[in-house]
Amino acid sequence: MHSIANQIGDLASSGERMIERLRKRAFLPESRKGLNVRFGIAEAAQLLGCSTNRIRMAEEDGRLPPAPASENGRRTGYSVDDLQNMRSVLNASPARAPLDNPAIVAVQNFKGGVGKSTVTTHLAHYFGVQGYRVLVVDCDSQATTTTLFGFNPHFNITREETLYPYLSIDPTQADLLYAVKRTPWPNVDLIPSNLELFDVEYELAAAGSDGQSVLAARFRKLKQGLQDLAKDYDIVILDPPPALGTISLAVMQAANALLVPLAATTPDFCSTVQFLSMMDQVLEQLVDAGITVDYSWVRLICSKFNANDPSHDMVRAIMEQSFGPALLPVPILDSAEISHAALRMMTVYELEKPIGTPRTHKRCRANLDEALGQIEQLVRTGWGRVERVDEELLVNG
Known part of the structure; x- marks a missing residue:
């Protein structure tokens, strides 16, 4: 008779084979x-x-x-x-000038199901379409972002291709160049993840009496490694685990901007408030430990918003009252086109033709451009740039 552990293992193996198919x-x-x-x-x-x-x-x-x-x-x-x-x-x-700092954006919320990886991949491809040089770093051992980029984290990615050899207690890599993979996008690269990246959490938890100094060293190391890599990019997008662990803390310390996706439901609003409260306490502790955290901007974006659901309107109104201008004005609409693209391990920006009706596709794409364009403007403002001008519009008034 199968033990529970064997049963769960069988379910995992069966699911992994289906993902590959x-x-x-x-x-x-x-x-x-x-x-x-x-x-x-x-x-x-x-x-x-x-x-x-x-x-x-x-x-x-x-x-x-x-x-x-x-x-x-x-x-x-x-x-x-x-x-x-x-x-x-x-x-x-649209690339930054040599003296402009690359934007290193952490897309983080401890609440699952808010579309964190969907926002990450669409944001990467939006910036790719606009012509920026983009690096996506999947720091989550669940590896959803890696999967959406077309890699199977179980069959295609080994532990040595993730952040693990750089962050482990006994590192075998001195910089992060080894982990950068090309994607189908000529200007979007990826550092992938898989389940074995979670071993970093175990190792650091077992660091013993000098664990605090080991943690601080790892935090500084990830930040330095990402800053070195970022010199070749305009924007680096970090997808950390949806939990308060070592890797999450290291990622949030390495970032210079924070984007918090949240869905328009009361549980999501409540958990996001808890996340922000926890972040506040953790950042204080990091500063006390001599670890600097500095964000050029912190914004929340409402994801998976259903404009036809009155409850979504109500929760979004509560968000606006609570967060004010920190909440980006244009939400990401809940669209079947995003779900259909995800089923094909794609984003809407990769679709050659609409999956649903042309009208649904056009509306979804226009919304994504507007919602994600808000983040582009934050990045460009950080570089001291104004909004890009279309010369044809200028000439024709």
Whole structure:
């Protein structure tokens, strides 16, 4: 007769095999995630903040390759790689100046089910579409973000490819370069995670009498490692575990900005208040221990908001009264398009065509652009930049 431990192990193994089958089904024929999304010339011009005429002129005079076309001569649209090249040629990159500090944003809430990993991956891909250089660091041993990037944390990722060799009691890596993986996005990289990253928590908990100094050393080490890596990026997005553990504390200390997603329900509101209260106490203790924590901004964003649910409206009103301007004004709407994309281990920004109706897709994408664009403006304000101007809008008034 199976013991409970064996039964749970069997359930885990069966689930892991199913994840791998789903992954292979989603990424056929080569069982590897690709990026096939395309942008028309009008959308490309909007993303570059220039006119369609400027793109056509650059194609005509040879500075840009001819517009991609299918066999029947129709434009197929520009890939993300094409957009990156266009930004370089037309001097339209939004990248920070060399003296600007990279934004290192922790997306954190101790309440599960608030869409933390969904917000992380969509935020990364939003910044990728806009042309920024992005690094995502999955610090959560549950590895949802790693999965959404197309890696199976059980079959594709070993412990040596996570933060573990750098943060463990007996580290085998002196910097974090070893862990950086390319993703289908040319300007978005990932440090993945898997279940074995949790071993760091065990090791540090067992550090004994000098545990406090070991913890402090690990905190400073993660911060230094991320700062060294961040020199090659515009924005680093950290996805910590949804619990108050060693890794969570190290991540929150390494960040220079904090984004807190929360759903529009009373339990989520209450638990987020508890999270903020706990954060306040922990940050005081870190400062007392000589560990500096400094955020350029702290914002809350309402995720999974259903505009047709009166209770969501009520809870959001309570959030506005409680948090004031720290609550971002545009929430992320609860959309079937996000759920359908997640089933395919994708974000909405990776979809070649709508999964639901075109109207649902367009509304979802417009909302994500507006909601996540609020965070882009916070980052750019930190660099002393104003909102980017579309020259066609400027010329045409």
